[in-house]
Amino acid sequence: xxxxxxxxxxxxxxxxxxxALDTVERAAATPDVAxxxxxxxxxxxxxARIREILGxxxxxxxxxxxxxxxxxxxxxxxxxxxxxxxxxKTTEAMREHLMVGIGExxxxxxxxxxxxxxxxxxxxxxxxxxxxxxxxxxxxxGIVRDILAMGARPVAVMDQLRFGAVDHPDTxxxxxxxxxxxxxxxxxxxxxxxxxxxxxDAVYQGxxxxxxxxxxxMRHEDLHLANATGAGNKxxxxxxxxxxxxxxxxxxxxxxxxxxxxxxxxxxxxVGDPFAEKVLIECCxxxxxxxxxxxxxxxxxxxxxxxxxxxxxxxxxxxxxxLDRVLLRDPSLSPEEILMxxxxxxxxxxVRPEHLERFLEVVRRWDVETSVxxxxxxxxxLVVTWHGEVVVDVPPRTVAHDGPxxxxxxxxxSWQDALQxxxxxxxxxxxxxxxxxxxxxxxxxxxxLADKGWVTDQYDRYVLGNTALATPDDAGVVRVDEATGLGxxxxxxxxxxxGYLDPYAGAQLxxxxxxxxxxxxxxxxxxxxxxxNFGSPxxxxxxxxxxxxxxxLADACQVLGVPVTGGNVSLYNSTADTPIHPTPVVGVLGVxxxxxxxxxxxxxxxxxxxxxxxxxxxxxxxxxxAEVEHGHLGGRPPAVDLEAExxxxxxxxxxxxxxxxxxxxxxxxxxxxxxxxxxxLRYGVGARxxxxxxxxxxxxxxxxxxxxESTARVLVSVPRSEEVRFTDVCSARRQPALxxxxxxxxxxxxxxxxxxxxxxxxxxxxxxxxxxxxEAFGA
Numbered sequence: 001x002x003x004x005x006x007x008x009x010x011x012x013x014x015x016x017x018x019x020a021l022d023t024v025e026r027a028a029a030t031p032d033v034a035x036x037x038x039x040x041x042x043x044x045x046x047x048a049r050i051r052e053i054l055g056x057x058x059x060x061x062x063x064x065x066x067x068x069x070x071x072x073x074x075x076x077x078x079x080x081x082x083x084x085x086x087x088x089k090t091t092e093a094m095r096e097h098l099m100v101g102i103g104e105x106x107x108x109x110x111x112x113x114x115x116x117x118x119x120x121x122x123x124x125x126x127x128x129x130x131x132x133x134x135x136x137x138x139x140x141x142g143i144v145r146d147i148l149a150m151g152a153r154p155v156a157v158m159d160q161l162r163f164g165a166v167d168h169p170d171t172x173x174x175x176x177x178x179x180x181x182x183x184x185x186x187x188x189x190x191x192x193x194x195x196x197x198x199x200x201d202a203v204y205q206g207x208x209x210x211x212x213x214x215x216x217x218m219r220h221e222d223l224h225l226a227n228a229t230g231a232g233n234k235x236x237x238x239x240x241x242x243x244x245x246x247x248x249x250x251x252x253x254x255x256x257x258x259x260x261x262x263x264x265x266x267x268x269x270x271v272g273d274p275f276a277e278k279v280l281i282e283c284c285x286x287x288x289x290x291x292x293x294x295x296x297x298x299x300x301x302x303x304x305x306x307x308x309x310x311x312x313x314x315x316x317x318x319x320x321x322x323l324d325r326v327l328l329r330d331p332s333l334s335p336e337e338i339l340m341x342x343x344x345x346x347x348x349x350x351v352r353p354e355h356l357e358r359f360l361e362v363v364r365r366w367d368v369e370t371s372v373x374x375x376x377x378x379x380x381x382l383v384v385t386w387h388g389e390v391v392v393d394v395p396p397r398t399v400a401h402d403g404p405x406x407x408x409x410x411x412x413x414s415w416q417d418a419l420q421x422x423x424x425x426x427x428x429x430x431x432x433x434x435x436x437x438x439x440x441x442x443x444x445x446x447x448x449l450a451d452k453g454w455v456t457d458q459y460d461r462y463v464l465g466n467t468a469l470a471t472p473d474d475a476g477v478v479r480v481d482e483a484t485g486l487g488x489x490x491x492x493x494x495x496x497x498x499g500y501l502d503p504y505a506g507a508q509l510x511x512x513x514x515x516x517x518x519x520x521x522x523x524x525x526x527x528x529x530x531x532x533n534f535g536s537p538x539x540x541x542x543x544x545x546x547x548x549x550x551x552x553l554a555d556a557c558q559v560l561g562v563p564v565t566g567g568n569v570s571l572y573n574s575t576a577d578t579p580i581h582p583t584p585v586v587g588v589l590g591v592x593x594x595x596x597x598x599x600x601x602x603x604x605x606x607x608x609x610x611x612x613x614x615x616x617x618x619x620x621x622x623x624x625x626a627e628v629e630h631g632h633l634g635g636r637p638p639a640v641d642l643e644a645e646x647x648x649x650x651x652x653x654x655x656x657x658x659x660x661x662x663x664x665x666x667x668x669x670x671x672x673x674x675x676x677x678x679x680x681l682r683y684g685v686g687a688r689x690x691x692x693x694x695x696x697x698x699x700x701x702x703x704x705x706x707x708x709e710s711t712a713r714v715l716v717s718v719p720r721s722e723e724v725r726f727t728d729v730c731s732a733r734r735q736p737a738l739x740x741x742x743x744x745x746x747x748x749x750x751x752x753x754x755x756x757x758x759x760x761x762x763x764x765x766x767x768x769x770x771x772x773x774x775e776a777f778g779a
Contacts, residue, residue, distance in 0.1 A: 021335075021386060021389055021391065022059045022060040022061070022391065023059060023389045023390055023391055024056075024059055024062075024390045024391065024392070024393045025390070026059070027056055027057050027058065027059045027062075028056045030057075031056060031057050032057075033057065035047075035057065035058070035060065035063055036063075037063060037067070040063065040064070040067035041067055041071055042063075042066070042067050042070065046066075046070060046404055049404065050062070050063070050066050053394075053395070053398050054394065059391050059392065060335075060336050060391075061323075061335045061336050061339055061384065061386075061391040061392050062391075062392050062393075062394055063336075064305065064336040064337075064339050064340050065305040065309065065339055065392065065394070065399055066394075066399060067340075068301075068302040068303075068305050068306070068339075068340055069302055069305055069306060069309055069399045069400060069403065070399075070403040070404060071302075072537070072569075072571050072572065073301055073570075074301055074302050074306065074403075075403035075404070076569055077403055077404045077405055077406050078406050078408050078537035078543070078571060079532070079537070079546065079550075079569045079571070080405050081405060081406075081407050082546060082547050082550040082551070083102075083550060083569070085550055085551060085554040086102060086550075086553075086554050086557070086563075086564040087101075087102060088554075089554045089555065089557065089558045090557075090558075090563045090564070091558065091561075093561060094557070094558070094561055094562065094563040095563065097109045097110045097111070097526055097527070098110075098527070098563050098565065099116055099220070099223065100118070100150070100223070100225070100565070101563065101564075101565055101566065102564065102565065102566050102567075103566075104150070104225060104226070104566065105120075105146040105147075105149040105150055105226060105297070105298065106118045106119065106120035106146045106147055106149075106150050106214075106216075106565075106566055107119065107120060107527065107529060107564075107565020107566040108150060108152075108218075108223060108565070109526055109527045109565065109589065110220070111480065111486065111488060111526070111591045112486065112591065112593075113481060113484060113486055114219055114220050115217060115218075115219065115220075115480050115481060115486060116152075116217070116218050116219070116220050116222075116223060117152075117215060117216070117217055117218075117480065117488050117589065118147050118150045118152045118215070118216045118217075118218070119147070119213065119214065119215045119216070119490065119527075119529055119565070119587065119589050120143060120146055120147065120213065120214065120529050120565075120566050120567065120568075121143070121158075121160070121211055121212065121213035121492065121529050121530065121531040121567060121568065121585060121587050122139070122142065122143045122146070122211065122212060122213075122531060122567070122568040123139070123209065123210065123211050123531050123533060123568050123570035124136065124138065124139025124142070124210050124211075124212065125207065125208065125209050125210055125211075125533065125570055125573055126207075126572075127139070127246075127269040127270065128174070128177075128178055128181075128208055128210035129174060129206070129207060129208055130269055131177070131269040132173065132174045132175075132176070132177025132178045132181060132208075133177040133178070133180050133181040133184075134181060134269050134270060134271050134272060135177075135178070135181065135210065135269050136159075136177065136178040136179075136180075136181030136182045136185075136210050136212075137181035137182070137184060137185040137272040137274070138181075138185075138246075138269070138270040138271070138272040138344050139181075139182075139210055139211075139212045140157055140159070140181070140182055140185040140186050140189075140212045140214075140272075141185055141272045141274065141277050141344050141345065142212075142298070142300040142301070142344070143157070143212045143213065143214040144157065144189065144191070144214045144277065144281070145277070145280075145298035145299075145300060145345075145347065146214070146298055146300070147214045147215070147216035148216065148280075148281055148284050148285075148296075148298065148347075149224070149226055149284075149296050149297055149298045149347070150216065150218070150223065150224060150225075151218050151222045151223050151224035151288050151296075152216030152217055152218040152222070153216055153217055153218065153281075153285055154189070154191055154214055154215070154216045154281065155191070155192075155215055155216060155217050155464065155466065155478055155480075156191060156192050156193070156194045156214070156215045156467070156476060156478050156490070157186045157191050157192070157193050157194075157212060157213065157214050157215070158193065158194060158195050158196040158212070158213040158214075158215075158476060158490060158492055158587075159182045159193065159196040159197075159210070159211070159212050159213070160196050160197045160209070160210075160211035160212075160213070160492050160494065160531070160585045161178060161179075161182075161196065161197065161198050161199070161208070161209065161210055161211075161455075162197075162198075162199045162200075162201065162204045162208055162209035162496070162580075162583065163175055163178075163198075163199070163200050163201075163204055163208050164200065164201070164202055164204050164205030164206070164208065165200060165201070165202040165205060166200045166447040166772070166773075166776050167776065168202070168205055170205070171200070171205070171776075172776070172777055174208050175777055176777065178208070178210055179455050179458055180458070182210075182212070182459070183458040183459045183460075184274065185272055185274045185277075186274075186459060186460070187459065187460045187463070188274035188275055188278065189274050189277060189278050189281070190278065190463050190464065191214075191463065191464070192459075192460060192461050192462055192463050192464055192466075192467045192470065192478070193456070193459035193460065193461060193470075193471075194461060194467055194469075194470040194471065194476025194477070194478060194490065195470060195471045195473075195475065195476035195490065195491065195492070196213075196471070196492060197492060197493070197494065197585075198452045198455050199448055199496070200447040200448060201448075201496065201497075201581070203496065203578075203580050203581050204496075204580055205575070206575030206578075207573045207574065207575050207580055209533050209570075209573070209580070209583060209585075211492075211531045211533070211568075211570075211585050213490070213492060213529070213587055215478065215488065215490060215589075217480050222288060224288060224293070224295055224296065225295055225314075226295045226296060226297040226310070226311060226314065227294075227295055227311060227314035227315035227350075228294075228295070228311040228312050228314070228315035228316065228319055228350050228376045229294065229295075229315040229316050229350070229376065230294065230315075230316070230350075230352065230376055231316065231318070231375075231376055231377055231378040232353060232375055232376065233294060233350050233351060233352050233353065233375060233376040234350070234351045234352075234353060234356050234372050234374075234375050234376075235308075235311070235319060235321060235348065235349075235350060235372070235373050235374045235375055235376065236348065236349045236350075236351050236356075236359065236370060236371070236372050236373065237299075237304075237326060237327075237346065237347075237348050237370070237371050237373050238280075238283075238346070238347055238348075238349065238363050238368050238369065238370040238371075239276070239280050239299075239345045239346040239347050239368060239369070240273065240276050240280075240343060240344060240345035240346055240369075241327045241328055241329040241343070241369060242303075242304075242326050242327065242328050242329065242333070242338055242341050242343045242346070243271075243328070243329035243330050243333075243341060243343045244329075244330050244333060244337060244341060245269065245270050245271045245341065245342065245343055245344075246269060246270035246271075246303075246341060246342030246343065246344075247337055247340045247341050247342070270342045270343065270344050271343075271344065272344045272345070273344065273345055276344075276345040277344070277345045279366055279367070279368060280345055280347060280366075280368060282366060283362065283363055283366035283368050284296060284347060286362050286366070287349070287359060287362050287363075290358060290359075290362060291355075292351060292352075292355040292358045292359045292362065293349045293350065293351055293355075293359065294349075294350040294351065294352065295311070295349070295350050296347050296348070296349045296350075297310060297311050297347065297348045297349075298346075298347055298348075299342075299343075299346040299347065299348060300342065301342060302340070302342070303339065303340060303341045303342045303343065303346075304323075304326070304338060304339050304341070304348075305339045305340060305399070306400070307348040308321055308348070308382060308384070308396075309382055309394075309396045309399040309400040310396075310400045310401075311348065311350065312376075312382045312396035312400075313396040313397040313399070313400040313401050314400075315350075315376065316376060316377075316378060317378075317379075317380040317381075317395075317396060317397070318376060318377035318378050318379040318380050318381055318382070318396075319374060319375070319376055319377060319382050319383070319396065320374045320375055320377050320379075320383045320384075320385075321373045321374040321382075321383070321384045321385070322373055322374050322384075322385050323335050323338055323339070323373070323384050323385065323386050323391070324385075324386055324387050325371045325372065325373050325374075326338055326371060326373065327369055327371050329343070335384075335386045335391050339384070339392075350376060356372070380395065381393055381394065381395060381396070382394050382395070382396040382399065406537075408537050408538070408540070408543045409540050409543065410540045410541075410542075410543035410544040410546075410547055411540045411541070411544055412544050413541040413544065419500075419501065419634055420501060420502070420634070420635060420636050421634075421635075422632075422634030422635060423621055423634060423635035423636070424620040424621045424622075424623065424625075424626040424630070424632055424634065424635050425618060425620060425621070425635070427620070427626060427629075427630050427632060428630075429701065429703040429704075430703055431701075431702075431703075433754075433756070433757035433758040434758065436702060436703065436706065436754070436757055436758055437757070437758035437759075437760060439625070439629060439703075439707075440673050440677070440706070440758075440760065441760065441764070441765075441768050442628055442629070443624055443625060443628050443629075443670055443673065443674065443707070444670075444674070444677055444765055444768045444769050445768040445769060445771065445772050446624065446627075446628045446772070447772055447773070447776075448624060448627075448669065449624055449628075449669060449670045449674055449769075450768075450769050450770070450771075450772035450773060451472075451681070451766075451769040451770045451772075451773070452471070452472070452773065453472075453770060453773075454773035454774050454777060455773065456471045456472070459471075466478050466479040466480075466482075466487075467479075468487060468595040468596075468598050469489070469521055469598050469600060472601065472678065472682065473521065473600055473601045473602075474491065474517040474520045474521055474601045474664070474665060474666055475489040475490060475491035475517045475518050475520065475521045475523065475590070476489065476490050476491070477489045477521055477523070477592065477595055477598045478490075478595075479595045484593075484594065485592075485593070485594035485595050485596050486591075486592070486593060486594070486595075487523075487591075487592045487594075487595035487598075488523070488589055488590065488591055488592070489518045489521050489522075489523035489589070489590045489591075489592060489598070490518070490587060490588070490589050490590075491513075491514045491517035491518050491587070491588055492514060492585055492586065492587040492588075493510050493511075493513040493514040493517065493585070493586060493668075494510045494533075494583050494584060494585040494586065495509060495510060495513075495622070495637075495669070496580065496581030496582065496583040497581060497622040497627070497633055497637075498510075498622050498637035498638075499545070499549065499581050499582035499583060499584065500581040500582060500622075500633065501621060501622050501633070501634070501635060501636055501637045502548075502636055502637055503544075503545040503546075503548040503549040503552065503582045504548040504549065504551060504552035505552060505636070505637050505639075505640055506549065506552070506582060506584070506637060507548075507549040507550070507552040507553040507556070507582075507584045507586070508552045508553065508555070508556040508640045508642070509637060509638065509640055509711065510553075510584055510585065510586040511528065511553055511556045511557065511560070511586045511588070512556070512640060512642065512645045512711055512712070513666065513668050513711075514528075514586050514587060514588035515560055515562070515588050515645055515649060516645060516648065516649065516666045516668075516711075516712070516714065517588070517666050518588045518589070518590035518649075519590065519648065519649035519650075519652040519653055520599065520601070520652055520664045520665065520666050520714055521590075521592075521598050521599050521600075521601075521656070521664070522592055522597055522598050522599045522652065522653055522656030522657065523590030523591055523592045523598075523653070524590050524591050524592075524649075524653050525560065525562050525588050525589075525590045525649060526562060526589055526590055526591050527562055527563055527564075527565045527588070527589045528557055528562050528563065528564045528565065528586060528587065528588055528589075529564070529565055529566055529567045529586075529587045529589075530553065530564060530567040530568075530584060530585065530586050530587065531567055531568045531569075531570065531584070531585040531587075532546065532549065532550070532567070532568070532569045532570065532584045532585075533570045533573050533580065533582075533583040533584070533585065534546045534549075534569075534570070534571055534573060534579070534580070534582055534583070535571070535572070535573055535574040535579020535580055536571065536572050536574045536579060537571050537572070539574075539579065541579075542571075542574075542579050542582075545582040546571075546582070549582055549584045553584060553586065556640070556642055559642040559643070559646070560642055560645065560646055561646075562588065593657070597656055597657060597659070598656070599652075599656045599661060599662070599663060599664045600663050600682070601663060601664065601665040601678065601679065601682060602663055602665070602678070602679050602680075602681070602682020602683045602685070603662060603663040603679055603682070603683070603685055603687070603717035603743045604662070604663070604683045604685060604743075604746075605662060605717070605719065605743060606685070606743050606744060606745050606746070607720060607742065607743060608662060608717040608718060608719055608720065608742065608743040609717070609718045609720065609723055609739050609741075609742055609743075610676075610679075610687060610689065610715060610716070610717055610718075610739070610740055610741035610742060610743065611715070611716050611717075611718055611726070611727075611730075611737050611738065611739055611740065612667075612672065612694065612713065612714075612715055612737070612738050612740045613648060613651065613652075613713060613714045613715075613716060613730070613735060613736065613737050614644065614648060614667070614710070614711075614712045614713030614714065614736055615697075615698050615710065615713070615736050616672070616694060616698045616700055616704065616705055616708050616710050616713065617638075617639070617698065617700070617704075617708060617710045618700060618704050618708065619637075619638040619639065619704075619708045619709055619710045620635075620704065620707065620708060620709070621634065621635025621636050621637060621638075622635065622636075622637045622638075622709075623669070623670075623671070623707060623708070623709045624669045624670045624671075624674070624707070624709070625670075625671070625703075625707035638708075638709050638710050638711050639710075639711070640711060641711060641712050644711075644712035645711065645712045647712075647733060647734075647735055648712050648713075648714060648735065650733070651729065651730060651733055651735045652664060652714060652716075654729065655716070655726065655729065658725075659722070660718065660722045660725055660726045660729065661716040661717065661718055661722075661726065662717050662718070662719055663679065663682075663716065663717040664714055664715070664716045664717075665678060665679050665714065665715050665716075666713070666714050666715075667709070667710070667713040667714060667715060668709060669709060670707065670709075671706060671707045671708050671709050671710075672705060672706055672707075672708075672713075672715065672740075673706040673707055675715045676689055676715065676741070676752060677752065677765055677769070679715065679717070680750070680752055680762050680765065681762065681765060681766055681769060683746065684746050684747075684750055684762055684766075685743060685744065685745070685746045685750055685762075686743075686744030686745055686746070686749075686750035686751045686752060686753070686762055687741050687742065687743055687744050687752055687753070688741055688742050688744055688753045688755060689740055689741035689752070689753070689754050689755065690740060690741060690754075690755045690756070691705045691706070691740070691754065691755075691756075691757070692756070693738060693739075693740070694738055694740055697738060702757060706754075715740075717743055748763070749761075750762040750763075752765060
């Protein structure tokens, strides 16, 4: 992408008045020089606070650092007061397996046998609208480097994508670019993409969401934390050269709302090189194995400003850096631009002097360019020089960790009551078998329920050979230890429609679904990561939504016993005055003792019984049925029952371990109907389903039985030989279980028969499901 010709909020290296380099000495002598703090995204009181911290005006290089590090994206200044709940509500029992929590590059959990797993999800939303391919690609690259910085080998990625209306003329541009960026970068790295989400909704039209998750594995002893300790230790920058791409990205692009004046403030998006990152991954892992680094920090958002200030702040508090030693792609870059550049595929290491030569031997062998920028000091100051002149002299903690904290005003929106009163229960529902059949086919072919193969077929799901389950199964499963079969499962979920109706419940529903999906494949849920996507924090309605969602998620994690290990907040996801729906993406990681026992989501063996676990209520508000059939969004989302989710999870994990179920599929969007359809389509097998007992037991009609999105429900297939044992387990645990069908024959004649109502050939279901995205975006 070409550099914009309009201003990109780059500070003037001369301090704003032309002439000599803006040094600390010059800043002290010229207190009244005008500076572009507003263009850099700072508020007037923030600029005044910087002057107070330094006892003078900042140099243009210092202004650049503070502007990116105090941005919403880096400092969490509007969200910190709410995010504290995650720590406050984490109990000692929840910390049992937690090795590294919130505050590091990524969370780390102990999964047993000396193995640890690190995982995290982050956003790259605004860049992916401006330049979809590179925005998405560099989002994948950045989250992979976060995992790498912990000392882990990256083993899998996932993507959570939300686009505008499927038929909008601009959607294809964004979809093609984002999918190519995610697939191209991940495939070139040789990492399997094991799952994710693809959602279409007009509310994301001008502000798509591109969230990326990465998983890494390590032995306990390989864990590394990023801090600069030990005076005299060397500070080394290695990887790609620094260029002019992405300057000001986190302070301007990711920390403001798109509006009519936005393009003038949109800086260039970072440009990624996956092959350079692959080399960097192997180089870093060898450096860790060789024991020649004290810690490694990736350079992502805020670039060198972030790496230097965070390393110094987390360590002994002092660092000296010679900025003119940075290797450049563009020799015309000023010190400010070098500090703000978000060029990709770069890492910073802290190295003991006695290990420096060995470090350089390793990076030379991998043909990775390297420059020794400076060293750790005991001064408590971050000092940056440019050709011998001091351009930065700051307390690093004030840059990296002690930025402004805002308690933004928030209030329940005045329109919330009317929205929740507008229930889908009053909408017309089909009653005849013919109408139900037509409804089912419309839902199966709707953009959000249709087959996502057009997207996922562009990703490699099985590279590295350790993928045990991947899309379209309920969760991705990766083997960690070949000897024992130990592995992990990961699922991510969100529903912006639920979040809009009730942000507290919406966040809990996202967690509940991800928790359920992990348990469905047979894994014991262990830990959580989240990416909280919301509108402008300057809007009290949005801040109320955010506060409610965080509180809801923290409360639910406490009940389910799974700690939040880290994540990301993405605010200003608004176009002009229109925010996106509250979209907290929640990822859950679970552990399987042996991935050979994982449970797939589709059935294969004719004659197996289909059991519905859980109970069904009239819960159509916010549902796929209400959206597709009536274009309706109102009422309250399905009730959350976390104790029921926990009980269901225990039953599923034990049933999988004991071989009582052959397949399991959670019920979420589209309800029972969609779960049955996807179970049939997975392996081309038919099914006969009956609803009479379900309708009688739960007091619902056929439409509700098929399309309600009540929670804590899973459909399982049980071998005939295990039915008695399975039902005994459910009875003993008081888990509601009802036999609602049987797996039928595969082949050309395979069909879904909802007895007494309608029959649909599996081939017709597949045609309806696969046509939608291919017709919208090409074969």
